Amino acid sequence: MNKENKIGARILKRIILFAVVMFLLSVVVFWMARLAPGDPLQSFYGDSLEMMTSEEIAAARTRLGLDQGIAVQYVKWLTNAVHGEFGLSLKYRQPVMNVIKPLIGNTLVLGGVAYVVIFTLAILIAIFCTLHEDQWIDRLICKIGTVAFYVPAFWLGVVLILIFSINLGWFPSSGAYDVGMADSIGNRIRHMVLPLVVMILSHLWYYAYMIRNKFLDEVRKDYVLLARAKGLSKRKILWKHCLRNVMPTIVSIMAVSVPHVTGGTVTVEAVFNYAGIGNLAVESAKYHDYNLLMVDVLITGFIVFLSSFIAQTVNEEIDPRMKDSEVRVW
Amino acid sequence: MKKRTRNSYGKKCAAVTLAAVTAVCTGAVTGGTVTAFAAEENKTLVYAGESESTINPLLNNHDELPDLIFSGLMKYDANGKPVEDLAESYTFDKDTNTYTFKLRDGVKWHDGEAFNAEDVVYTYKELTEDETLGASITSNYQDITDIEAPDDKTVVFTLDQYDAAMLDYFTMGILPEHLLEGEDINTTSFNQNPVGTGRYKFEDWDATGGMITLKRNEDYYGKVPNIETVVYRTVSDETTKATMLQSGEADLAWLNSNYASQFKDKDGYNYWEFTTADYRGAAMDMSTDFWKENGDSIGVLNYALDKDSIIAGVLAGQGEPAYSPIQRNPLGTDKEANIYSYDLDTFAKKMEELGWKKGDDGIYERNGQKFHFTIQVRDYEEERVDIANVMSDMLKQAGVEMEVKLVTKFDWDAGYNGFLAGYSTQFDPDMAYVNFVTDASGNNMHYSNADVDKYLEEGRHGETEEARKKSYGEFEKAYAQAPGILLVAYLQGDYVGVSGISGLDTTRVLGHHSVGVMWNIEDWTITK
Amino acid sequence: MVDNSMISEEELFQVVGPGWKTYEVQKRKKTFREKLKGKPVFSMILLLIVVLGCVFANLVANHDPSGFYLRNLNTPPGREFIFGTDSLGRDIYSLIWYGGRVSLVIGISGAAIITVIGVTYGCISGTAGPKVDSVLMRFTEMCGSIPTLLMILILSAVFQADDVISISVIIGITGWFALARIVRSEVRQIRNSDYVMYARLCGGGFGYVMYYHLIPNFVSAIMFVVISSVSSCITMESTLSFLGLGLPADVVSWGSMLSLANKALIMNTWWVIVIPGVFLVVTLMCITNVGSFVRSEVNNKYSNL
Numbered sequence A: 001m002n003k004e005n006k007i008g009a010r011i012l013k014r015i016i017l018f019a020v021v022m023f024l025l026s027v028v029v030f031w032m033a034r035l036a037p038g039d040p041l042q043s044f045y046g047d048s049l050e051m052m053t054s055e056e057i058a059a060a061r062t063r064l065g066l067d068q069g070i071a072v073q074y075v076k077w078l079t080n081a082v083h084g085e086f087g088l089s090l091k092y093r094q095p096v097m098n099v100i101k102p103l104i105g106n107t108l109v110l111g112g113v114a115y116v117v118i119f120t121l122a123i124l125i126a127i128f129c130t131l132h133e134d135q136w137i138d139r140l141i142c143k144i145g146t147v148a149f150y151v152p153a154f155w156l157g158v159v160l161i162l163i164f165s166i167n168l169g170w171f172p173s174s175g176a177y178d179v180g181m182a183d184s185i186g187n188r189i190r191h192m193v194l195p196l197v198v199m200i201l202s203h204l205w206y207y208a209y210m211i212r213n214k215f216l217d218e219v220r221k222d223y224v225l226l227a228r229a230k231g232l233s234k235r236k237i238l239w240k241h242c243l244r245n246v247m248p249t250i251v252s253i254m255a256v257s258v259p260h261v262t263g264g265t266v267t268v269e270a271v272f273n274y275a276g277i278g279n280l281a282v283e284s285a286k287y288h289d290y291n292l293l294m295v296d297v298l299i300t301g302f303i304v305f306l307s308s309f310i311a312q313t314v315n316e317e318i319d320p321r322m323k324d325s326e327v328r329v330w
Numbered sequence B: 001m002k003k004r005t006r007n008s009y010g011k012k013c014a015a016v017t018l019a020a021v022t023a024v025c026t027g028a029v030t031g032g033t034v035t036a037f038a039a040e041e042n043k044t045l046v047y048a049g050e051s052e053s054t055i056n057p058l059l060n061n062h063d064e065l066p067d068l069i070f071s072g073l074m075k076y077d078a079n080g081k082p083v084e085d086l087a088e089s090y091t092f093d094k095d096t097n098t099y100t101f102k103l104r105d106g107v108k109w110h111d112g113e114a115f116n117a118e119d120v121v122y123t124y125k126e127l128t129e130d131e132t133l134g135a136s137i138t139s140n141y142q143d144i145t146d147i148e149a150p151d152d153k154t155v156v157f158t159l160d161q162y163d164a165a166m167l168d169y170f171t172m173g174i175l176p177e178h179l180l181e182g183e184d185i186n187t188t189s190f191n192q193n194p195v196g197t198g199r200y201k202f203e204d205w206d207a208t209g210g211m212i213t214l215k216r217n218e219d220y221y222g223k224v225p226n227i228e229t230v231v232y233r234t235v236s237d238e239t240t241k242a243t244m245l246q247s248g249e250a251d252l253a254w255l256n257s258n259y260a261s262q263f264k265d266k267d268g269y270n271y272w273e274f275t276t277a278d279y280r281g282a283a284m285d286m287s288t289d290f291w292k293e294n295g296d297s298i299g300v301l302n303y304a305l306d307k308d309s310i311i312a313g314v315l316a317g318q319g320e321p322a323y324s325p326i327q328r329n330p331l332g333t334d335k336e337a338n339i340y341s342y343d344l345d346t347f348a349k350k351m352e353e354l355g356w357k358k359g360d361d362g363i364y365e366r367n368g369q370k371f372h373f374t375i376q377v378r379d380y381e382e383e384r385v386d387i388a389n390v391m392s393d394m395l396k397q398a399g400v401e402m403e404v405k406l407v408t409k410f411d412w413d414a415g416y417n418g419f420l421a422g423y424s425t426q427f428d429p430d431m432a433y434v435n436f437v438t439d440a441s442g443n444n445m446h447y448s449n450a451d452v453d454k455y456l457e458e459g460r461h462g463e464t465e466e467a468r469k470k471s472y473g474e475f476e477k478a479y480a481q482a483p484g485i486l487l488v489a490y491l492q493g494d495y496v497g498v499s500g501i502s503g504l505d506t507t508r509v510l511g512h513h514s515v516g517v518m519w520n521i522e523d524w525t526i527t528k
Numbered sequence C: 001m002v003d004n005s006m007i008s009e010e011e012l013f014q015v016v017g018p019g020w021k022t023y024e025v026q027k028r029k030k031t032f033r034e035k036l037k038g039k040p041v042f043s044m045i046l047l048l049i050v051v052l053g054c055v056f057a058n059l060v061a062n063h064d065p066s067g068f069y070l071r072n073l074n075t076p077p078g079r080e081f082i083f084g085t086d087s088l089g090r091d092i093y094s095l096i097w098y099g100g101r102v103s104l105v106i107g108i109s110g111a112a113i114i115t116v117i118g119v120t121y122g123c124i125s126g127t128a129g130p131k132v133d134s135v136l137m138r139f140t141e142m143c144g145s146i147p148t149l150l151m152i153l154i155l156s157a158v159f160q161a162d163d164v165i166s167i168s169v170i171i172g173i174t175g176w177f178a179l180a181r182i183v184r185s186e187v188r189q190i191r192n193s194d195y196v197m198y199a200r201l202c203g204g205g206f207g208y209v210m211y212y213h214l215i216p217n218f219v220s221a222i223m224f225v226v227i228s229s230v231s232s233c234i235t236m237e238s239t240l241s242f243l244g245l246g247l248p249a250d251v252v253s254w255g256s257m258l259s260l261a262n263k264a265l266i267m268n269t270w271w272v273i274v275i276p277g278v279f280l281v282v283t284l285m286c287i288t289n290v291g292s293f294v295r296s297e298v299n300n301k302y303s304n305l
Helices: A001-037 A040-051 A054-063 A072-081 A095-131 A136-150 A155-166 A185-219 A220-230 A232-271 A276-285 A292-317 A319-324 B004-033 B062-067 B117-129 B237-245 B257-261 B288-299 B300-304 B308-314 B344-353 B382-398 B430-434 B450-463 B465-481 B516-522 C032-036 C040-054 C093-128 C130-145 C148-159 C163-172 C177-190 C194-201 C206-245 C255-257 C261-267 C272-296
Strands: B042-052 B074-076 B082-084 B087-091 B098-103 B144-151 B154-159 B200-206 B211-216 B229-235 B254-256 B268-285 B319-321 B364-366 B372-378 B403-409 B418-424 B484-499
Touching: A001 A072, A001 A292, A001 C130, A001 C148, A054 B082, A095 A136, A095 A232, A095 A276, A095 A292, A136 A185, A136 C272, A155 A185, A155 A232, A155 B237, A155 C255, A155 C261, A155 C272, A185 A232, A220 A232, A232 A276, A232 A292, A232 C148, A232 C206, A292 B117, A292 C148, A319 B042, A319 B300, B042 B062, B062 B200, B062 B516, B074 B382, B082 C194, B098 B117, B117 B144, B117 B154, B117 B308, B144 C032, B154 B372, B229 B237, B237 B257, B237 B484, B237 C261, B254 B257, B257 B484, B257 C261, B288 B300, B288 B372, B300 B344, B300 B484, B300 C040, B308 B319, B308 B382, B308 B484, B344 B382, B344 C032, B372 B382, B372 C177, B382 B418, B382 B484, B418 B465, B430 B450, B430 B465, B450 B465, C040 C093, C040 C148, C040 C272, C093 C130, C093 C177, C093 C206, C093 C255, C093 C272, C130 C177, C148 C206, C163 C206, C177 C206, C194 C206, C206 C255, C206 C272, C255 C261, C255 C272, C261 C272
Parallel strands: B042 B229, B042 B254, B372 B403, B372 B418
Antiparallel strands: B074 B082, B087 B098, B098 B154, B144 B154, B200 B211, B211 B229, B254 B484, B268 B418, B268 B484, B319 B484
């Protein structure tokens, strides 16, 4: 009873913190975006802005609410946002949500699948390397890992397109699916293969290496020696005992890695012309489309915070020691 | 024993990875079989175009899509001359300066509503009266003083003075009043769900897949197109367009000449060279301090530019040196305006005459000021960036510093001395009016030259072809003497498509960004 | 009995018996080979070559890096153009050295900014009271959870970063969060030691304590992070160039050379894609190898497995 209350209170506290963080984020982004040089009207009117008289420009500014102070604009934005209205994208001339909605799924799927694959493989590789510590295969994997980590993701993407789309023709070079193939899962998978490979190759080793080091620490503990003495096989010890002990740390690493992986989608979407919110963020930053950029960053922030929030909460519930852990997000 | 466990584990691990990989691959293979279309005729054309935010002739009249979905009172024929489209016939009364259009019978909007004169009145009222409309075209319609619809099938326009190019401007697509009345034309959702009277019906805008689908308009009043579906894929950069062609994800695309030349002798591809009236040059902002003082020294820079090498290097030989802004126009092309040729000795001589002296660093100076100016170039237009870089290198060797600044959007207030411009006058030469007449709406470089003003004004109101040709010839010569744009080259419009496409007609001179290729899309066929 | 403390080792353990000999430590000078043993020699040499090549780019390059050799477009690697030319006839070989200069400058100055901010912030947070410490740490955690690339996107839009310095600054101020956290936890371990307390008691200011007591104690712990941030700054710059938010057209870096790869794709000129990439990756690898050498080894115990 008492314990449940505590859990409830803790979760409530986190939710409040979560809301505060989102609020702060929106203030900072709003304020920064407004500081930026470059005229948002340019996105709206394009080159014809040049031909407008100053009265016309002033009228347009009033109409779009760009003539008020930052604070007023922000309060207005916030009140509308609470009601689910996030304003107009100046470049696309339609409500921001209409622009983002069709794209967000693409990014979530790409990021989500990449995330799951990265960590599944990372754990497998880490265990494999632990079993073969300091043998040639372990060293080789670590070497490949460092190389892969430093290859810029966009460049890797370009090279893969050169090999697999242009020369071999195995995979398409761009987009989320082919014409008329929106419902074909197979077609979507085909389009995701190259972007996924880039995502995985550029993140996998970093996390595999981190998890490997955790395992190496773990196998130096006394209980492992005891288990060996009892005659358990190495494999069994790693899978049954070590993995369970290392798991909370892995979950923490996973929580911290969400922004990293999310950031990775930006580059990948740009290389493969994959319609997603990462690509959209680059575009809106370039075109000073404030409202769009705001919501884009907020949504990304929301996803990131939410996932680390979940990871953290889950972790603390399964292992109370985690509260004092060094790897934490909040 | 020890070894065995380790090995078997390794194998298992490898097996898991392999399984994951094969799972992905089999997914890929099944996907592949689904993609394969049976060889069908005239089913779908996938066009890789630029990214779009709206489809509305009033907002983006320089794009392909509004031209397919909407139609205007007039349209351009193969030679770029305006002919009747939604109008059945028209008459022009010289004394009262009125155009009277008789509209076609039985034309229907894509949603089934009947098209009538009210729609025309609505569209032109928007063009002339809506102040929120920032469209760069409104200035073309400033001569219209009154629009009336005496009956359902007649529209009368009253002008305050004769305008030789007015018929061209009547090609503007007509919007449906019944859907747009009372809406803000800038932000209405109509812009993403357009309904027109044109050859293709808008079907679907799929932002997730980056494609806009059009179906042919079976009720079209003219020739119904052969190709059933046109899919316009929104692509943000030129490289992707080329890779899409290469990997078979697109059937047709406009490519810059460097990319296009890669497809020239390739099996399975067709290649069309269009003439364009699209030129590139460095347009100088005459209102900046540097050119206020040194505006007399723009023309002389032509001597220092090896335009043929630029064309050979950057444009893969696909272009022609430019000497006049209306060189590709039937009313232009006065050869006497071609007064500069690449010659560094003449350049040095002329510079000396103008009072420039080379400083210690090899850069010309006059009155204590270095010959140094900045040019802004949009970073995603690779061809322009390349042209600018090569120009800058050539000028530097001649002793002039042209600094290239990459921007995402042109920033007119940042004080750059100019920008790498691309303009085009493919239809009536009056298109040059807005760009070169003092204080005209499109004259954003603040060029001002009394002779140029005079000749362009004459050309606009000239009544015979002869007289107009003469005025424009004079304009070309006057402009060449004191240019505001350092002209470089006219581009060639290179379209590359899969070999199943036929019907593209290269007689038409294309405009800026080679727009207008689909002018005869109803005659195209495609086999895949 | 005899006072134990007075007896030295020799007295306690007298060696007796026939033929005993004192063991003399043979102090032989280590040979050069032995000194290098365990050090990443290969990486160091490679890195040295690259750095020297970039510093003396004007001597190494055999063409004008900003020149357009319009008669030699897309030349494959050969005698005149060692690494070939791109679609505008620029000499890749010369560009590599000049571009390396810019990349290295961005890498080093970015890492310097990261180090200064990260160390200062970490020290403040580590020595401050629990309330302040918690607020400061929450701040880094919050910033750390926004994808770095997005943060840089916003910042570069706001500040119009278009020269080497401002790009390094932007990369620097978005990259110090992890370092600050490491520094803070190191500081927390040593901040209560007697010598720090003594220094504070004697009136040593924060700067004094940080410089003389804190930094020397955790310098080895953060060295790896500092060195590898050089690499991450270089990578970040190349990604920015690719997204079109990087340096102006006339400043060539490895990043902007790599972003030409996209274009070379169509032209089928592999050397434009591969050669700058190999240079970048090899350099980054060497930096990391040198970096992990200075890191103190963690797992020197034997595995129980």
